[in-house]
Amino acid sequence: MRTYPHARTRRPWPLTFLFLAALAGICLTLVRPVPASAAADSFATRCGIRFCLDGEEYYFAGANAYDLFAFGSGSGDTETEYMDKARIDAHFARMRDDGVDVVRLWMFSHDDWHGLEKAEGVYNEQQFAQFDYIIESARTHGLRLMPVFENYWEAYGGIDTRLRWEGLSGGQPARAAFFDKKRCPGCFTSYKNYVSYALNRTNHYSGVKYKDDPTIFAWDLMNEPRYEAQSPEEDVEGNTLRAWVDEMGAFIKKIDPNHLLGAGIEGHGTQYGFGGNEGNPFVHLQQSPYLDFTSAHPYPTEHWADLTLEETKQLIRAWISDSHDKVGKPFFMGEFNVHNVDRAAWWSEIYDDFEAAGGDGSAFWWYQDREIDGKFGVSQGDPELTVFREHSAHMAIKSGRTPPAAPSPTPT
Numbered sequence: 001m002r003t004y005p006h007a008r009t010r011r012p013w014p015l016t017f018l019f020l021a022a023l024a025g026i027c028l029t030l031v032r033p034v035p036a037s038a039a040a041d042s043f044a045t046r047c048g049i050r051f052c053l054d055g056e057e058y059y060f061a062g063a064n065a066y067d068l069f070a071f072g073s074g075s076g077d078t079e080t081e082y083m084d085k086a087r088i089d090a091h092f093a094r095m096r097d098d099g100v101d102v103v104r105l106w107m108f109s110h111d112d113w114h115g116l117e118k119a120e121g122v123y124n125e126q127q128f129a130q131f132d133y134i135i136e137s138a139r140t141h142g143l144r145l146m147p148v149f150e151n152y153w154e155a156y157g158g159i160d161t162r163l164r165w166e167g168l169s170g171g172q173p174a175r176a177a178f179f180d181k182k183r184c185p186g187c188f189t190s191y192k193n194y195v196s197y198a199l200n201r202t203n204h205y206s207g208v209k210y211k212d213d214p215t216i217f218a219w220d221l222m223n224e225p226r227y228e229a230q231s232p233e234e235d236v237e238g239n240t241l242r243a244w245v246d247e248m249g250a251f252i253k254k255i256d257p258n259h260l261l262g263a264g265i266e267g268h269g270t271q272y273g274f275g276g277n278e279g280n281p282f283v284h285l286q287q288s289p290y291l292d293f294t295s296a297h298p299y300p301t302e303h304w305a306d307l308t309l310e311e312t313k314q315l316i317r318a319w320i321s322d323s324h325d326k327v328g329k330p331f332f333m334g335e336f337n338v339h340n341v342d343r344a345a346w347w348s349e350i351y352d353d354f355e356a357a358g359g360d361g362s363a364f365w366w367y368q369d370r371e372i373d374g375k376f377g378v379s380q381g382d383p384e385l386t387v388f389r390e391h392s393a394h395m396a397i398k399s400g401r402t403p404p405a406a407p408s409p410t411p412t
Contacts, residue, residue, distance in 0.1 A: 043214045043258050044144070046292045049324040051260075051360050059399045060217075061392035062102035062146070062363035063095060063378075064335055068134050069106055069127070071369075074113045083130040085137070091369040092141040098385050099392030099404045100143060102217045104334060104363045107131060107147035107198065110157025120165040120190055123197055129204060135215050136205040144217035146334075146363075148264060149195055151223045159222075162187050173229040176279070179244040180227075188244075192251055199255045211256035218260035220334070221248055224297065225265060227279030235277040242285050249290025260292040262332060267296025267319055274298065274305060274315050282319065283326050293360070294323040297335035309346055313353040320357045330360035337365045337376045344383040351391040355398070362395075364388065 042054050051058045068091065072084040079085075095103060109115045109127075116127045131147075138145050151158035152175070159178040160170025166186040168177055177183040199211040210216065227234055227241040234240055245263055252261060267282050268275025286294040296319045300307035307315065316333065323331035333354065338346045347364075354362060364384075368377040378384060393403035 041214060044217050044260055046260060046330060049328060049330055049360075051293070051330045053399075056400055057398070059359075059395040060101035060361045061099060061388065061395045062104060062361060063100045063388075064104045064363050064366040065091060065095065065369075066104070066106045066148075066366060067368075068103075069109065069116070069131060070114045072114070072130065078126045078129050082126045083133055085133060087369065088134060088137050089141070091367075092137050092143055094369065094380050095367055096141045096143055097404075098367075098380070099389040100367065101392065101395070102144045102146055102361065102363065103138065104146040104148065104220070105134070106151070106156065106223070108150045108156060108158075108223075110161040115157075117194055120162075121193060123194075128198075128201060132201075132203040132205050135203055135210070135213060139206070139213075139215040144215055146218050146220060146262075147198075147216065148220040148223045149198070150191060150221075152225045153223065159187070162190050165190060176227045176230050176240075179225070179241050181243075181247075188247070191248065195248070195252060196255060199252070211258060214258075216259055218262055218292070219252065219256075220262050220264035220295075221245065221252075222264050225263065225280060226268075230279065234279045236281065238279045238281045238285050241280050242288060245285060245288045246290060249288055253290055261290060262293050262295050262334070263288075263291055264334065265295055265297075267294075267298070272315055272318055273311070274300075274307070283322055286323075286327050286329065291329070293330040293332050294319070294327055295332045295334040297365075298333065299335075299337065301338040301341055309341075309349055312346075312350060316350065316354055316359070317357045320354075320359050324358065333359060333362040335363060335365040337378075339375050344387050347384045347387040347391075351387065351394075355391070355394050362391070 044058060045052045047057065051060070068088060071087045073081050076082055107116065110117055112118055114127055115124055116131070117123055135145065154160055154170070159175055163170045163175060163178055163184065166184050168184060178187045181188055200209060202209050203213065206213070225241060227238060229235065230240070249261055263286060265280045265282070265285060266275065268278050269282055270277055272282070282294065282296065298312060298315060299305060300312040300315070320331045323329055336350070351362070364378065365376050366373070366378065368379055371377065371379060389404070396403040
């Protein structure tokens with residue numbers, strides 16, 4: 001878990017800066033070719049323990065940019081005010097030039113500002129129109145997306161809001177009721193209705209339904225779900241959350257057989273020496289036949305983890321081994337970062353070891369487009385992005401692709 005700087009506290013950019021950002025995006029598009037590997041003309045698939053693209057093994061380097069859905073005023077005219085197209089385009093160009101292949105991002109919010117579903121079953125057309133543009137911009141910039149359907153945590157409403165709609169309380173650990181069909185059958189219905197609406201939505205720019213768009217690399221069921229502190233047995237065995245994953249996975253795959261699907265879990269567990277048992281066991285949960293890959297979110301320098309660099313590498317190797325040998329699926333390090341250490345040095349060793357151990361995909365937390373997160377935010381020009389570009393090049397070579405070129409100078 002990590003904190004989220006709330007988008008509503010951000011100051012709007014001056015018009016002059018927006019114009020320059022748009023100009024920068026145009027110039028970068030003109031001088032830098034779209035990476036052929038990311039051209040979204042075919043769906044990513046799973047080939048045993050590997051991701052595949054066009055029948056070939058596909059390894060990728062990614063980033064989280066969770067807040068793309070909140071770029072814009074959140075009011076006014078949909079196309080010119082509600083969404084900030086220049087800011088969206090500039091950030092995709094920025095990430096592309098730094099070697100990002102896949103962007104994991106939020107496709108959920110129950111807030112009044114930029115909410116996708118502000119009231120139960122009421123879907124915000126303006127906000128979904130903005131997500132249409134996010135997909136379109138990712139496609140034109142040669143990137144793929146991994147949208148997340150809902151949040152376990154309270155940021156942007158999360159499942160606490162869905163529980164409240166059913167007359168139940170949320171908070172940790174009471175929000176685990178969301179995953180128990182006996183306690184909250186309406187939670188199952190509202191989640192399914194939202195997912196069905198999103199998958200069947202037709203992008204008003206491309207005319208392509210989300211479920212038919214290869215720009216989407218994969219879907220995440222939820223950001224960091226758990227069924228914690230309900231019973232000692234559940235904490236270890238995770239059968240309730242597994243039943244939820246199976247039901248929602250089957251529901252999604254029936255609508256959308258094209259896309260890969262992940263659970264979005266953190267990979268905590270006493271067996272790994274990272275966090276505790278939280279009702280979401282890494283192996284058992286992700287053995288669900290409806291999931292296509294495993295995930296974990298290492299934050300080794302958090303006070304509750306307190307891992308050394310060597311311990312962090314051992315942890316990631318354990319996940320990769322269990323993913324490949326026990327679950328039989330690719331491993332996606334869906335979030336990770338460190339603080340209060342030499343970040344570039346840690347990233348360099350983590351990425352090198354990740355590649356050597358056969359990791360399949362990664363996404364650091366998080367690529368910000370302005371300085372708002374002093375703990376985990378990564379901005380253009382930061383030294384750790386030099387390390388990331390090397391990782392991206394290595395993953396491209398492993399995939400048989402041409403590595404991305406060095407970034408062009410930022411226009412001034």
